Amino acid sequence: MQQTKTNKLRLYLKWLLWVFLFQLVLANISAAIYAYKLTHFYQNPPDWDVAHPKNVFDKTWKLFKGPSFGKNTNETPPDFPYQQLFLKRSDGLRIDAWYSPVANSKGTVCLFHGLTSNKAYYLKEASVFRNYGFTVLLLDFYGHGRSDGMTTTIGYDEAEEVKLAYEYVKANGEKNIYLFGGSMGAVAIARAVDVYKLTPSGIILEMPFDGLVDHLKARGRSFGFPENLFAIPVSCWMSLESSFPVFKHNTSNYAKNIHCPVLLEWGTADHLVSEKEAEEIFDAIASKKKKLVVYENGIHSSFFSQDPVQWEKEMQDFLGLH
Numbered sequence: 451m452q453q454t455k456t457n458k459l460r461l462y463l464k465w466l467l468w469v470f471l472f473q474l475v476l477a478n479i480s481a482a483i484y485a486y487k488l489t490h491f492y493q494n495p496p497d498w499d500v501a502h503p504k505n506v507f508d509k510t511w512k513l514f515k516g517p518s519f520g521k522n523t524n525e526t527p528p529d530f531p532y533q534q535l536f537l538k539r540s541d542g543l544r545i546d547a548w549y550s551p552v553a554n555s556k557g558t559v560c561l562f563h564g565l566t567s568n569k570a571y572y573l574k575e576a577s578v579f580r581n582y583g584f585t586v587l588l589l590d591f592y593g594h595g596r597s598d599g600m601t602t603t604i605g606y607d608e609a610e611e612v613k614l615a616y617e618y619v620k621a622n623g624e625k626n627i628y629l630f631g632g633s634m635g636a637v638a639i640a641r642a643v644d645v646y647k648l649t650p651s652g653i654i655l656e657m658p659f660d661g662l663v664d665h666l667k668a669r670g671r672s673f674g675f676p677e678n679l680f681a682i683p684v685s686c687w688m689s690l691e692s693s694f695p696v697f698k699h700n701t702s703n704y705a706k707n708i709h710c711p712v713l714l715e716w717g718t719a720d721h722l723v724s725e726k727e728a729e730e731i732f733d734a735i736a737s738k739k740k741k742l743v744v745y746e747n748g749i750h751s752s753f754f755s756q757d758p759v760q761w762e763k764e765m766q767d768f769l770g771l772h
Contacts, residue, residue: 481683482691484517489692491521491593491600523596525570530580537614539592545611546596547589550576556583557626557651560615562635565604568595575630575754578762582771585624587615591638604662605637606694612642616650628769632656633722633750637701644704652711652768657720657750660727662699668722702734711739713768717748717756741768
């Protein structure tokens with residue numbers, strides 16, 4: 451009898467071990483798929499259900515499928531005069547941009563969009579800057595809009611395109627250069643200023659995530675997954691698949707070498723960037739001329755579209771237009 455119980459216990463433990471190993475393998479396959487799909491775009495993507503998963507099976511299936519992001523080439527052209535530019539990265543990829551000079555310009559503002567977006571996203575903001583008397587430049591990051599490529603490093607390699615835009619307007623004789631970006635665009639600006647030692651007159655960072663791992667934790671939360679159990683495996687696979695240091699891609703580290711004036715903006719209802727992240731980035735900024743603006747109930751989207759009155763006030767103050 452005792453031997454029978456022992457055999458049953460061994461069988462039960464063996465069965466549990468196999469279940470655990472199966473789940474571990476399945477979780478890693480799912481993480482690898484998710485990491486790949488988050489950094490690769492499709493011309494004609496299948497539908498990606500953004501709704502919150504209803505149950506554990508829905509969660510598992512959604513993770514296993516991964517996101518399906520299309521390359522958003524649908525760009526409404528500006529309603530103001532502009533020139534189309536083509537900038538070239540060091541790897542030969544062509545970057546599509548719009549450049550709109552203003553007579554008697556007070557300076558130039560370069561605008562950088564977020565993940566899965568394109569340069570048309572910030573056309574309203576660009577129009578406001580033009581009305582203030584600034585020349586504007588908007589570009590599509592590689593893998594986005596009408597630029598070459600079908601992949602992204604979520605702000606890491608994109609820093610080179612920030613440098614290209616900065617160098618272009620500087621080569622045109624511009625000395626008063628501002629860099630404006632949201633989400634991934636803001637992270638790319640911070641990295642570019644750090645790595646390429648850019649010296650703009652000021653930078654405007656809207657809703658940047660701190661670490662890319664933090665961003666993945668937020669995505670895990672939105673699906674109802676435990677943060678670390680989701681973010682760590684996805685980060686590991688992303689590092690292997692995309693060949694960039696995911697765990698070192700950290701905005702607060704870049705901020706330690708930012709010495710120009712900084713306007714940092716964040717919204718209290720942002721589901722992808724926490725208050726802690728915003729504060730850690732702000733505290734890390736080396737510049738003494740910095741300001742953190744909080745938009746009550748602001749979500750992870752254009753702050754100009756949400757609260758144009760407050761947004762314009764902050765821009766005018768930062769640009770010294772009063």
